[in-house]
Amino acid sequence: MIKDSSLNFRWQRLALAGPAAAVMYMFCLIGFAAIRTDGYTHGTKAVSELGAIGAPYAIWFNLFGFVIPGLLVTCIAVSILKLTPKRTSRTGFVLLSLSGLAMAMAGLFPVDLGARSSLTSSLHLLGATASGLFWMLSLFWIGPTLQKQFGMYALGRLSPWFGLFLVANIAWQAVWQATGAVLPGWGQRIGFAGYFLWVTLVGYSLFKYKTFHVPRH
Numbered sequence: 001m002i003k004d005s006s007l008n009f010r011w012q013r014l015a016l017a018g019p020a021a022a023v024m025y026m027f028c029l030i031g032f033a034a035i036r037t038d039g040y041t042h043g044t045k046a047v048s049e050l051g052a053i054g055a056p057y058a059i060w061f062n063l064f065g066f067v068i069p070g071l072l073v074t075c076i077a078v079s080i081l082k083l084t085p086k087r088t089s090r091t092g093f094v095l096l097s098l099s100g101l102a103m104a105m106a107g108l109f110p111v112d113l114g115a116r117s118s119l120t121s122s123l124h125l126l127g128a129t130a131s132g133l134f135w136m137l138s139l140f141w142i143g144p145t146l147q148k149q150f151g152m153y154a155l156g157r158l159s160p161w162f163g164l165f166l167v168a169n170i171a172w173q174a175v176w177q178a179t180g181a182v183l184p185g186w187g188q189r190i191g192f193a194g195y196f197l198w199v200t201l202v203g204y205s206l207f208k209y210k211t212f213h214v215p216r217h
Contacts, residue, residue, distance in 0.1 A: 011082040014075055018203020021072035022196035028065035029189070032057060045185050047192065048124060053112045066107025069196075070131070073100030076203050080142065083206065084149050092141025099134035102127045135195060136163040142202075152205055162198045166191060 032050045033040055035057070040049065049055060051062035077096035106127030109120045139159045147156030173187040 008083060011079050012206055012209065014079040015203040015206035017072040017075035017079065018199035021069040022200045024064055025069045025196055028061055032061045042189060043185050047188050048111045048128065049113065051107065051110045053110050058110060062107035062110055067104045070100045070103030070107065073103060073199055076199055079206060084145060088145060088149065089141055092138045092145060095134045095138035096142065099131045099138060102131035102134060106131065132166060132191065136166050139163040150209060155201060155205055159198065162194055165194050
């Protein structure tokens with residue numbers, strides 16, 4: 001197991017970036033949608049439309065809804081990496097970091113609803129897609145790490161299932177769209193919910209993990 005140290009405790013506190021990212025994203029999604037007066041609804045509109053070029057307060061949604069939460073996800077990847085022995089495979093942590101950076105990229109390049117084939121729209125779609133893909137792949141490395149290094153057996157075993165959940169969520173949306181129906185906004189929100197639920201569980205679990213607690217003098 002990992003030895004107690006004040007340095008470990010500092011990295012442990014960084015894991016709270018996970019819950020912080022989830023809270024920030026949730027408030028942005030609900031709040032910025034609530035102040036729209038143009039008929040925006042969660043069930044029929046994409047999340048990206050809140051930060052689309054020309055949308056009300058788009059720059060602020062992209063900053064607090066995509067860029068900062070994405071960077072916070074990268075922080076939790078760094079936290080897990082620093083709390084594990086050097087002999088542990090780095091693949092999962094790199095993938096999770098890339099997921100966060102890709103989400104931030106989606107915020108830096110907002111979609112242009114009037115020109116969906118434009119460079120900024122393409123980069124936004126690339127960032128959003130890559131974020132989910134990198135996260136899904138990271139779970140199959142980080143899950144075993146949570147079990148072996150931290151003794152978090154339930155969370156470790158559950159982690160890969162979040163990846164399978166993402167695949168199933170994408171699949172039903174594809175089937176829905178194949179029928180000619182409008183792509184439901186809830187599909188995106190279910191995917192984001194799974195993403196931020198996982199980073200919240202991991203971040204909170206690492207913060208509460210007693211092995212890293214340093215006695216106060």
